[in-house]
Amino acid sequence: MTAYPDRSPDWPQVGLHVVTGKGGTGKSTVAAALALALATTGKNVLLCEVEGRQGIAKMFDVDPLPYEERRIAKGAPDESGRAGQVFALHIDPESALLEYLAMYYRLGRAGRALDRFGVIDFATTIAPGVRDVLLTGKVYEAVQRPRGGRKKDQVQYDAVVLDAPPTGRIGQFLNVNSELAGLAKVGPVKSQADNIMNLLRSPRTAVHLVTILEEMPVQETSDAVAELRAAGLPVGGVVVNLVRPQALSAASLAQVRDDAVDLTAITSQLTRAKVDVDAELVASLVDEGRDHAVRRQLEDEQRALVAAEDLPTYELPRLAAGIDRGALLELAQLLRQQGLA
């Protein structure tokens, strides 16, 4: 399906791609497609989810993911048909906390006591921000993993894609470590928090925003851009998702919108195309065309607002049949052609 050659990628220096978007914009789909697109020959890519939805497992049609990296797919093939590997990890805060405690403190008996006293539950559900600290901490670990690290069987990743919380929460989520560093003025938590912030604020991270061409999501996108910039977090590209089919030319759209179509001509063309035609069919097609034209006009207004953000922008079509593995690969190819990966 590669109609024209892939562009050279826009984000070669990025090791952590954070993908966010308002609910309903398809950010998880875009994150998965991006992971497939980044997994070119010889590369390993990790796709992480942190919201407990098991969305990755559902999209790739595999069993629910454990707190363990699993190979789930080959990347989108290149022109010679070769591809790298995509792994997935479902990060839940309880497991991340226990792993963290075991790794840094060798707590042993105290670790179990913490659980008995409800500390684990407290830390992962009530304590402000701790949940987000743990989730970002695990992602940090996967990105920074040294070659030939402690565990021999651990995969080293060329890129990590994080299916992050929605735009309304993204600033808070990514910035939690700087707040924590403020709360905990000394100690291991502070130094860990500082390290994570250094990665997140560096050019090795890009926060991509997924939107659809509707008012609220576009507004939220531009709010998020401002918030991320204010927090010193690197804004990546905007992925415009679920774009309606471009089946009509600009001239045709205007005709349909202004009720200036030639019904007789359409009728005779339909007859020529061997459609069993009557007036009702023509009227319905024209009505559907008009709805579409109205939507397209609104989309164009929103597209102009997205363009005004002056960020690299990528567009993905709305696929009528929905999302499955095949559809994800198709979207991955489109992202590669446009240079997001």
Place this chain on the structure above:
Amino acid sequence: MPVLDVDALLDDRGTEIIVCCGSGGVGKTTTSAALALRAAERGRKVVVLTIDPARRLAQSMGIEKLDNTPRPVAGIEASGDGALDAMMLDMKRTFDEVVESQATPEKAKQILENPFYIALSSSFAGTQEYMAMEKLGQLHREALGQGTYDLIVVDTPPSRSALDFLDAPERLSSFLDGRLIRLLVAPARGPARLMTAGLSVVTNALGKILGGQMLRDVQTFVTALDTLFGSFRQRAEKTFALLQADGTAFIVVAAPEPDALREAAYFVDRLTDDDMPLAGLVINRASPSARTELSAEEAIAAADRLRAQDSSSLTAGLLQLHADRVRIVEREQRLRERFAASHPQVPTTVVPAMAGDVHDLDGLREIGRKLADEE
């Protein structure tokens, strides 16, 4: 599929609270506002509590200022006693007010200035849910006491999961009276002394992880809040009971997409398990079906024939759009049927997508008519 009769629900004076829930991005806020407006225009005295409305919608309802108090909405075409007030939730302020109403001024000040409290009240992922329910409780007491409202419509926060707001109050209150709190407040007092050895292991571990200063902040906070624990728990329990009461109706909102319907299914199951009164499901922004029977395959074949002669054919474009619409409508229909097969008892109403965005009362009225299936 049984049909959700929205007007019957709104007209029933026994309906005192309507809670709209569902995953993010399905149009909960707009649905709540449309229900509230329709109820007011049918003669109910309504207040709608929204969480995070679109800017232009908030402006059109006169609630763009976040002041935590219901304000009358202008431009209502009410019948009888009907009226509509609206407000936007300010979670930090609601939390502060709870503290101020429960503690002595001196103690309240101590709590409000504690760094741990400031973090908890403005950024804990469940605070918004807890405060939405707290505000609901307040509005309900006020409505009962002063007869200001006879219907409260609540929008729920855009949670990670639609279930969060049911769990958050319980979680927060069980934390506030849990073992951990007692441990932090009185590490070596009372019966806990018996476990001192285990306790010091825990406090040491916490100190090691959090750093001594943060642990002290938490301890100060918890000590100051000590006297309020009972009331937090009581409030959470009252709200839970209110949600289970006969006068409450839950409306689950979903888009005809796999994720949103999956969340809706979890939610319906959870409401059923907790004996919460489920009124029905709103399938929002459904693709409107075409008025012709022409199949997607026939349309594509015809479009290809036309394009072979004229690549920019308008008719071919219309046929392609038709095929696309038919496929989407068919997919949405399959998703709805799958939901109905596993939840045949849930009354449902389908709201077709509007061509434009909704940001004024006319738009809300239009949605209201579609919710009530009135042409």
